[in-house]
Amino acid sequence: xxxxxxxxxxxxxxxxxxxxxxxxxxxxxxxxxxxxxxxxxxxxxxxxxxxxxxxxxxxxxxxxxxxxxxxxxxxxxxxxxxxxxxxxxxxxxxxxxxxxxxxxxxxxxxxxxxxxxxxxxxxxxxxxxxxxxxxxxxxxxxxxxxxxxxxxxxxxxxxxxxxxxxxxxxxxxxxxxxxxxxxxxxxxxxxxxxxxxxxxxxxxxxxxxxxxxxxxxxxxxxxxxxxxxxxxxxxxxxxxxxxxxxxxxxxxxxxxxxxxxxxxxxxxxxxxxxxxxxxxxxxxxxxxxxxxxxxxxxxxxxxxxxxxxxxxxxxxxxxxxxxxxxxxxxxxxxxxxxxxxxxxxxxxxxxxxxxxxxxxxxxxxxxxxxxxxxxxxxxxxxxxxx
Amino acid sequence: xxxxxxxxxxxxxxxxxxxxxxxxxxxxxxxxxxxxxxxxxxxxxxxxxxxxxxxxxxxxxxxxxxxxxxxxxxxxxxxxxxxxxxxxxxxxxxxxxxxxxxxxxxxxxxxxxxxxxxxxxxxxxxxxxxxxxxxxxxxxxxxxxxxxxxxxxxxxxxxxxxxxxxxxxxxxxxxxxxxxxxxxxxxxxxxxxxxxxxxxxxxxxxxxxxxxxxxxxxxxxxxxxxxxxxxxxxxxxxxxxxxxxxxxxxxxxxxxxxxxxxxxxxxxxxxxxxxxxxxxxxxxxxxxxxxxxxxxxxxxxxxxxxxxxxxxxxxxxxxxxxxxxxxxxxxxxxxxxxxxxxxxxxxxxxxxxxxxxxxxxxxxxxxxxxxxxxxxxxxxxxxxxxxxxxxxxxxxxxxxxxxxxxxxxxxxxxxxxxxxxxxxxxxxxxxxxxxxxxxxxxxxxxx
Numbered sequence: 001x002x003x004x005x006x007x008x009x010x011x012x013x014x015x016x017x018x019x020x021x022x023x024x025x026x027x028x029x030x031x032x033x034x035x036x037x038x039x040x041x042x043x044x045x046x047x048x049x050x051x052x053x054x055x056x057x058x059x060x061x062x063x064x065x066x067x068x069x070x071x072x073x074x075x076x077x078x079x080x081x082x083x084x085x086x087x088x089x090x091x092x093x094x095x096x097x098x099x100x101x102x103x104x105x106x107x108x109x110x111x112x113x114x115x116x117x118x119x120x121x122x123x124x125x126x127x128x129x130x131x132x133x134x135x136x137x138x139x140x141x142x143x144x145x146x147x148x149x150x151x152x153x154x155x156x157x158x159x160x161x162x163x164x165x166x167x168x169x170x171x172x173x174x175x176x177x178x179x180x181x182x183x184x185x186x187x188x189x190x191x192x193x194x195x196x197x198x199x200x201x202x203x204x205x206x207x208x209x210x211x212x213x214x215x216x217x218x219x220x221x222x223x224x225x226x227x228x229x230x231x232x233x234x235x236x237x238x239x240x241x242x243x244x245x246x247x248x249x250x251x252x253x254x255x256x257x258x259x260x261x262x263x264x265x266x267x268x269x270x271x272x273x274x275x276x277x278x279x280x281x282x283x284x285x286x287x288x289x290x291x292x293x294x295x296x297x298x299x300x301x302x303x304x305x306x307x308x309x310x311x312x313x314x315x316x317x318x319x320x321x322x323x324x325x326x327x328x329x330x331x332x333x334x335x336x337x338x339x340x341x342x343x344x345x346x347x348x349x350x351x352x353x354x355x356x357x358x359x360x361x362x363x364x365x366x367x368x369x370x371x372x373x374x375x376x377x378x379x380x381x382x383x384x385x386x
Numbered sequence: 387x388x389x390x391x392x393x394x395x396x397x398x399x400x401x402x403x404x405x406x407x408x409x410x411x412x413x414x415x416x417x418x419x420x421x422x423x424x425x426x427x428x429x430x431x432x433x434x435x436x437x438x439x440x441x442x443x444x445x446x447x448x449x450x451x452x453x454x455x456x457x458x459x460x461x462x463x464x465x466x467x468x469x470x471x472x473x474x475x476x477x478x479x480x481x482x483x484x485x486x487x488x489x490x491x492x493x494x495x496x497x498x499x500x501x502x503x504x505x506x507x508x509x510x511x512x513x514x515x516x517x518x519x520x521x522x523x524x525x526x527x528x529x530x531x532x533x534x535x536x537x538x539x540x541x542x543x544x545x546x547x548x549x550x551x552x553x554x555x556x557x558x559x560x561x562x563x564x565x566x567x568x569x570x571x572x573x574x575x576x577x578x579x580x581x582x583x584x585x586x587x588x589x590x591x592x593x594x595x596x597x598x599x600x601x602x603x604x605x606x607x608x609x610x611x612x613x614x615x616x617x618x619x620x621x622x623x624x625x626x627x628x629x630x631x632x633x634x635x636x637x638x639x640x641x642x643x644x645x646x647x648x649x650x651x652x653x654x655x656x657x658x659x660x661x662x663x664x665x666x667x668x669x670x671x672x673x674x675x676x677x678x679x680x681x682x683x684x685x686x687x688x689x690x691x692x693x694x695x696x697x698x699x700x701x702x703x704x705x706x707x708x709x710x711x712x713x714x715x716x717x718x719x720x721x722x723x724x725x726x727x728x729x730x731x732x733x734x735x736x737x738x739x740x741x742x743x744x745x746x747x748x749x750x751x752x753x754x755x756x757x758x759x760x761x762x763x764x765x766x767x768x769x770x771x772x773x774x775x776x777x778x779x780x781x782x783x784x785x786x787x788x789x790x791x792x793x794x795x796x797x798x799x800x801x802x803x804x805x806x807x808x809x810x811x812x813x814x815x816x817x818x819x820x821x822x823x824x825x826x827x828x829x830x831x832x833x
Contacts, residue, residue: 035521082422082423082424083447083829084444084445084446084447084448084450084545084829085446085447085448085829086444086446086447086448086450086545086546087447088447089447089448089545145424147423147424189444190424190426190429190441190444191424191425191426191429193429193441194429195428195429196429197424197425197428197429198423198424198425200424217444217546218447218545218546272746273551273553273554273556273744273746274553274554274742274743274744274745274746275746278556278558278743278744279558281558302543303538303542303543303544304531304534304535304537304538304543304544305531305535307535307538307539308538308539308541308542308543309542309543310542310543310547310548310549311542312542312557313540313541313542313543313547313548313549313556313557314542314549314555314556314557314558314743315542315548315549315551315556315557316548318440318548320546326429326441330433330434330437330440331433331434331436331437332436332437332439332440332548333436333551
């Protein structure tokens, strides 16, 4: 096999992980799948899909399956900050129970405010004890921006009235790996948009530890589960781009694999919503699609169990996995190249369309160069190996 | 003896704190605290008005389509105020309603199976390890997914789909898309008949007596049994005043009802109170949640209100027996879910794909300076968006969410809907359950 060395390394890691005690004694994941009518063949098909998604050779499929079965060796703590709970909605409940979310259910979710049975004081105790019990071993996932406002009243959680900032900081200290789920936690999100009334900050500004950003508003469930599986397989952080996004998910533009790309190349555009081009499924660039500036795998993975995605519904991409997209991607129904009127971001009528467009494209190019540079650095990074 | 206790309410959207004031072992007053302020209304100012269709859904990840629709209706109202009444085709209207209904259906199922049922199981001490690993829960979860697929087929994704524009919808579904949506809906209907309702949908919708529900074996009837056992048929009552301002196929125009008398209502009598909030006083305030009032009175909004103003025979019968108690409130939400399933099936069957999805407005929005209002009946009740624009840019945006109607903060003399329902109770467990029966969402409440 071409990648025998890597294969052996991952296999060794998994067999080591297998010796860890299970978090939940009651059921193995194989049994859980069987109960839900998912047979081994479906499971292997799914594993092959995830292997491909993570850009690993197909021979790694059995390892992926094994990794999925070991998800119960990994405690996860999920914290809510200032947000809309849309990420939880997208990731934890709405896509279930595909194999992805069965696994997500099965992952030992030690603490999740919206999903756990425990409430109030008991719940708070769960969080503290989970942090203590699994010190240095758990995966921390944080949803929402973190208000670092001057007022201590901005977002307090739990009976002790701890601020969101304090509890995120504390949970991050003893985490094995930290994921910022969604654009809010990755980049500040909607509450951090101009004028950022609550001084909302991304998770990476709150902790000194490395944070892997999984942006999107909301991000697709596959990107979350993929990250967890990647961590189980490798025990290290994935290769990241300039904005700390895993390259396997955010390595290409929406535009690159868009189903309407052919129309873009042929110069066939929707000029106005509801026109003949819209009926024919032409390219949405001229009605504001930000696909060419946005790095994500939506055009490949779609949403809600591969049902659809915004471009398929006839509306352009709004660029939701890019930093500060609320301020620099709007107005969402005009192409960036045509930004003629005053926006909150400050680009006035005097700044011609081309200048703004070129500026952004240049930024993208810099981004790509940075991708390459960061990847080279991250390549040898063995951070947080267990 | 007086004392004060603090209860944290979780497993809702976000987090809330109930600060209970006790006297002689009874709850004398309850402060409802929501602490997660984000300032969305401020963020909207100065942006081009169409950005509101993308930004306001981010107020709440569980009713994102309702917010997007309210924003769209507010913009369409701006056009109307300036003299151009937009021509929204029946197809566009139907697609909007299908997406909205799908969102409500999943919300009601999710609320019942994830919020209400675990509590009732805890109360009844039914042995269970973890309600969220139950087969039942997984099945309900699958139905939630099916419902959201119906939405995603038209809106691109859920939550936070993008398909709405002033003038119609951007999607152009094919008949195969409609068939897929029908298939998803059929799965949900079968699940509800089998598990939730315990009888065929048509039969359930023909019920006009509480006895009929209790007679069949279903999740609903066993939930009612537990609620009766713990006295929820008499507690959790509020003012018995209801309000539904948004349009619905079940009734016409905005309506209010005091007990069973239904009268017309108008959004112009709605006002927002800053009482007890940090906005009014950073030192004396204790929450970020505003309160909404109609002619200075608290009104209950949501499924129970919609069922009451549309004079649904089954809920009217429950109301006759148990007034606006927790039992009636819980049943009303599930009853609405049944109505929505039937209505959505009808809409999908009659969707005319030959019509246009979108008809561009004639006026250029960038020259408009006016005010507009959009009202949507969302899962939890009337959602109001009010916008003022100058040259197509937002100068003021006001969002009144359903939860500020039900979960506002009044004072001892004039408590809000949920406060009134909690005052006088003797146990925290009861208070917690009654609070949950309003389908609490903290992210909406405070934005």
